[in-house]
Amino acid sequence: MGMCFGVRDALALAHREAATQPVTVLGDLVHNEIVLDDLRRRGVRLEQDLDAVATPTVLITAHGASEKRLSAVAARGHRLIEATCPLVHVAHRAVRSFVTQGFHPVIVGRRDHVEVRGMTEDLEAFDVVLSESEVDALAPRDRFGVAAQTTQPIHRVRALVDRIRQRFPSSEVRFADTVCLPTKQRQDAAENLARVADVVVVVGGANSNNTRELAQTCRQHGARVHQIVSATELREDWFHPGQIVGLTAGTSTPPVTIQGVEHWLHALSDRWTHETVAITSHNPALATATATATAR
Ligand code: SF4
Missing domain, CATH: 3.40.50.11270 (Rossmann fold)
Known part of the structure; x- marks a missing residue:
């Protein structure tokens, strides 16, 4: 991590x-x-x-x-x-290529996010969507070229692309998957983590899009989530003996900050006789191993 x-x-x-x-x-x-x-x-x-x-x-x-x-x-x-980032350049190139080929560009992302502004500021016409209702508000076009903000969860992006296809069955809809690999890996790992953990601590900047998305993904998969910037925000009453605690972090979180949270959780686990709280990382293999060990 x-x-x-x-x-x-x-x-x-x-x-x-x-x-x-x-x-x-x-x-x-x-x-x-x-x-x-x-x-x-x-x-x-x-x-x-x-x-x-x-x-x-x-x-x-x-x-x-x-x-x-x-x-x-x-x-x-x-x-x-x-x-x-080179992967942001890839997204810019995908959008430019859509425009050159006569496709109306649609970006799945947050309209006011600096990355999305960078992708759209040079365009004469474009749309930005993040919800089904925004897709439903799109004007008809013969050809849509859909790309994504690099830190969007891929399942949301694919769902919105499907909705565009359903809404405009006679239009040509092309999709360039510009969600970056580190985002996909973290999202997958966060899903696995949330399935086995009772509580997940998500560490990252308050304004970090990918951190927010990780927290949302963990919530959607059943875990109670606490999003924090650093260990100083952790509170003992968030956790209970016997629970599995998961830990994940946004792509811009410094390793030293993550280690600080990990140490805090380990110290709590030690006070609760080692068996009561399991610390998992966002690495899915480790998460599964820890969950098994705790269940024994
Ligand atoms: S999250 Fe990281 S790897 Fe992905 S596009 Fe942003 S800077 Fe690049």
Whole structure:
């Protein structure tokens, strides 16, 4: 368990650049408050607004940005560094390819999320959907090209693609699966974890989309869920002796934060004579093994 490669690489790039020159990150490099505080301590400036940028070098976040946004930064004479995740680039290319081939682009995702804005800002016409009612509100088109925000649960994306197909049976509907592999793996593991655990602790930034989605998936599969940013929020009365406790984390959660939660839970388990609380990771094999051990 740990950060996804996209976030890890973006952070490493920010650290390297900040070590040699003043750097401003435009937007939240990741949606995790602990990681952002660490960047500030390293001297990295974080700005949401281009007008507020005062350093020659500007770093674009792992979530990516539109060509419009990149040009606006370059037009002000800034040196541009892109920490955009390669899998976000894949999603951008899929959408561009739909447009070139004459498909109306539909993105399954959160309209106001920075990644979705980056995917759509260059487009003249597009739709963003996240619910069945939003699909039902789509205007008819001959050809739809559907792509997804990289951190959406794939089952939701597929369900909405099916609904588009049902609603427009005579339209051509193409789907590019742009949900990233680390998101799919975490979602699968979270489902397995929620099936065996009574309580699942989900660690990640309050504004992190994939952390929120993990929490929702665990709830849907029957577990009681506590979403926290770090171990300091944990409370003993959330847990009871004999329960299986699951632990999972969003793609931008630092390993040290996850370890802090794990240590807290282990300490609680020790106080409750070792057999009462089982700690599982979001690794499905481990989750199953731990559940079996506890049942004995
Ligand atoms: S969550 Fe997926 S798309 Fe986003 S940075 Fe990580 S690997 Fe890349």
